[in-house]
Amino acid sequence: MLAIQIVLGVLILGSIVFYLACAWFTHQFFSTVVPTLATTVDATNEPVSILVPICGLDEGALENWTSLCEQEYPRYEVLFGVADTTDPAIPTLRKLEETYRDRLELGGNRVRVFVDLAPRGINHKDSTLSYLLKEAQFETLIFADSDICVNPDYIHTVTAPLSQVDVVTCAYIAHNPQFLGAALASLGRCCDFIPSALIARALDGGLKFAIGVTIATRKTTLQGFGGLQLNRIGSDYNLGKRAAQAGYQVELSHLVLESDTGRESIGQLFQRELRWARTIRFNRGAVYYTMIFCYGTVLCLPLLLLSGFANWAIVLTGVTFGIRFGQAAIAALSMQSPHLLRWFWTLPLRDGLSFVIWVMGAFGRQAYWRGRRLQIEGDGIIRQLE
Numbered sequence: 001m002l003a004i005q006i007v008l009g010v011l012i013l014g015s016i017v018f019y020l021a022c023a024w025f026t027h028q029f030f031s032t033v034v035p036t037l038a039t040t041v042d043a044t045n046e047p048v049s050i051l052v053p054i055c056g057l058d059e060g061a062l063e064n065w066t067s068l069c070e071q072e073y074p075r076y077e078v079l080f081g082v083a084d085t086t087d088p089a090i091p092t093l094r095k096l097e098e099t100y101r102d103r104l105e106l107g108g109n110r111v112r113v114f115v116d117l118a119p120r121g122i123n124h125k126d127s128t129l130s131y132l133l134k135e136a137q138f139e140t141l142i143f144a145d146s147d148i149c150v151n152p153d154y155i156h157t158v159t160a161p162l163s164q165v166d167v168v169t170c171a172y173i174a175h176n177p178q179f180l181g182a183a184l185a186s187l188g189r190c191c192d193f194i195p196s197a198l199i200a201r202a203l204d205g206g207l208k209f210a211i212g213v214t215i216a217t218r219k220t221t222l223q224g225f226g227g228l229q230l231n232r233i234g235s236d237y238n239l240g241k242r243a244a245q246a247g248y249q250v251e252l253s254h255l256v257l258e259s260d261t262g263r264e265s266i267g268q269l270f271q272r273e274l275r276w277a278r279t280i281r282f283n284r285g286a287v288y289y290t291m292i293f294c295y296g297t298v299l300c301l302p303l304l305l306l307s308g309f310a311n312w313a314i315v316l317t318g319v320t321f322g323i324r325f326g327q328a329a330i331a332a333l334s335m336q337s338p339h340l341l342r343w344f345w346t347l348p349l350r351d352g353l354s355f356v357i358w359v360m361g362a363f364g365r366q367a368y369w370r371g372r373r374l375q376i377e378g379d380g381i382i383r384q385l386e
Helices: 002-031 037-044 061-069 090-099 124-135 154-163 180-203 219-224 235-245 266-294 296-306 311-334 338-361
Strands: 048-054 076-082 111-114 140-144 167-173 214-218 250-258 366-369 372-377 381-384
Touching: 002 180, 002 250, 002 266, 002 296, 002 311, 048 061, 048 124, 048 154, 061 076, 061 090, 076 090, 076 124, 090 111, 111 124, 140 154, 154 167, 154 214, 154 250, 167 180, 167 235, 180 250, 180 266, 180 311, 180 338, 214 219, 214 235, 235 250, 235 266, 266 338, 266 366, 296 311, 296 338, 311 338
Parallel strands: 048 076, 048 140, 076 111, 167 250
Antiparallel strands: 140 214, 167 214, 366 372, 372 381
């Protein structure tokens, strides 16, 4: 029992170091002054194609899609792609297409909708993007998820760094979630994923992955590292990895996008994040298992039980929870999400859920994605199971 207590103590101390590193790198990144729109507008005048794969009609979809079409930018187009001709999103997309007909400066339509895009691979999202990529008129590209709502300066903000780097990606949270599932999802992204990504960015000498919610790049750059891959789990994550391996520079934008999962259940959250966990495992290899140092608050419970609630264990637990809540507060405030603070009572639940997902993600080769059961093989190649 003593040996187990020592191991738990070491892991908890390591977690404290991790929490402190999260706080430091989060504050450092988001406190850095970035150029304003006025100083970057001249560098971002290139016309842009925004490619948006659609599957289903989510809550707030029209508002999200309209925000992409109402950009303060000289010239751009928004291409929506739908695989299934019976998709309930099609009527809304057609109305959007009609609304913005002939709105593309210098001729053409700002919004174009493509339907019946038969899957070319197991990854239906990237399959749809492959169709849109061929239709895109412009060299500069933004791959955007359909469940984000953006500000009018979105295009300027995410494309401005392309004057210095090759791929730009964005993180995302719900800044003011109204329901438990959405709050847990947002806490995971704000207090864990983004700070961890910033630590990895520092240790790796740059970002080695991309986040699918937004990826900005150029067609020539995309071709340079192999383009889209249609049969891979976590293809967006892998896209950034392949870009970095090919010598291209990937950078995280300071823009944190709004993405609220609404009334999503904890079960739905669990299935999605389990898929993400296995994606990270197949892309990062043994590094995945070092994440044991991310769960100090969870490890405090067995330490307390095994030590018989010894004074030193109680003190260590109090310190661990204090630093964890402080780190989480720094993350929320750095990302201008003070409304997340009212959900901090769920942080222990969030940590426990994350630990279970990490343990389950360490094993198994299956993932569930939009009702399909997938088998993961090799270094992340997927095939659909019956």
